[in-house]
Amino acid sequence: MGTHEYLRLQFPGLEHKLRKRSIVSVKEQNVCYKLEGLGECENIDYTVDGVLIPATKEGERKCDRLLLVKLTDGHWVRVFIELKATDVEHGLKQLVKTVKHDLFKSCGKGEKQVARLVIKRMPSSQNNPTVERFRDILARLNCLLKTLKPGQPESFKGLMGGR
Template identity: 40%
Template sequence: MVKQNNDICTELLAVHAPEQELKVRKSISTSEKGVRYTATVNPERETVVFQVDGCIICDGDKCDKLVLSKNPADTKMWIGHFVELKHSDVEHAIDQLEATIRHTVFKHPSLTRKYARIVATRFPANNGNTPFERARERFADKYRCNLKRLKPNQPDSI
């Protein structure tokens, strides 16, 4: 367990090599197995991408990527975008994101806002009370986290 003397980004960088280095960006893109997440960074600011699955977390359910961006309102704080890249198993993606957000590493006080993203090539039909809709409400209530679904290459905003 890493001591919480620094911000989450400093602590993660001390232990894990990032997939994409910490630097000022206006857009970001990361992919796995042919599924790509893209986002515009507005306002332009420092971001870094970490591989979560098999790097930061090695056991149990976990998402694929973490995009950290400096909070433009307070540069000592960070915003986390937890990203799961899937072809179709949205319910499993929800479980992976939820397990990651609950993980002790991501309870750091400098991680002030959390967003969860499922990027999938196929989603089940939206007929009202789907597992995704129930999860979106649970993420908002329990974790103060916005859960959103995206198609590959559909731009998000950070």
């Protein structure tokens, strides 16, 4: 069962209508993720933190948003999005915990998944050891990680091509 169908069953009170938007933008506390060039692909975004995954324990980590994009061949792409001001490691931990969460392990087998950390202040070193460690962890979960600056647009073609 795909992620969209599974979420429709698990959360009947949420809006699950797919929309055709060529640009999707999600924002929290002046940090914005923007995906462009979706063309005719239907998509929907969900709030993860506090909605799909309720806060059950103090300090429990989960990402901010999940964007689902339906490809023309009926397959899906899951984009896990964390919007952060400065704490890179905390944001990366949230992405890993969300990707590993039972809600997402039990659905969408075979769907492509990627993780996006949008952060205002990224450490200056391009090959930051913390980022690379989490990039490896997420890769083992079949989830490619990319870090972006707020408002830096990402093309859908680039998202589908990897890093």
